[in-house]
Amino acid sequence: MSKYTIINFIIGGAIAVILSVLLVLGLRIFVPxxxxxxxxxxxxxxxxxxxxxxxxxxxxxxxxxxxxxxxxDVYGGKIFIAANIAGLIILLVGITCFAMGLGTNVGAGIILAGAFGISFGYVWGWNGADDTVKFGVGVIVALIVIAGGVLVNYMHARATTIPTTSL
Structure with a gap:
C-alpha cells in the first residue's frame, strides 16, 4: 500500500466527516x-x-x-424530508465529482457524507414521517445509489479497456 493510497483514504474520510458535521449543523439551523x-x-x-x-x-x-x-412529531417529519433532500443532493454532487475525475477520495468522501445525511434523516425523523413517505424516499435513494454504482462501474470498465498507443 503506497503512501498516496493512505493519504487519499484519510482525505476522503476527513471530507466525509466534515461534510456530515456541516450537514447536521445546517439542519439544526434551518430546521430547528x-x-x-x-x-x-x-x-x-x-x-x-x-x-x-x-x-x-x-x-x-x-x-x-x-x-x-x-x-x-412534526419536527420528525420535517427533518426526515430535509435531511433526505440534503443527503441526496450531496450524494449526487459526490457522484458528479467522481464522474468528472476530481479524485476518488473527493468523490467517495462526498458520497459518504450524502449517505450519512440520508441515514440521519431516517434515524431522527423515523417517528414523524409517514410510512408511505419513508418508502417513497427509500425507493428514490435506492435508485440513485444503484445508478451511481452502475455509472462508476461503467467508468471503471471504460478506463481499463481504453487501448494505449505505442510510440
Missing part, C-alpha cells in the same frame, strides 16, 4: 428542533393550599410536555 419543556424543581411557593398549587404546576407541565411531543 423543538425545545424541551423546562420543569421547575424548586416549586414556586404558593400563599395558600400547597396541594392545589402543586397540582396546577403539574398540569401546566403536562400540557407543555404534550405540546413538545406533538411538536417533536
Amino acid at each position: 428542533p423543538p425545545e424541551y419543556p423546562s420543569y421547575s424543581y424548586n416549586n414556586i411557593p404558593c400563599a395558600t393550599d400547597e396541594q392545589t398549587c402543586y397540582e396546577r404546576q403539574q398540569r401546566e407541565y403536562s400540557m407543555q410536555q404534550e405540546k413538545y411531543e406533538k411538536d417533536s
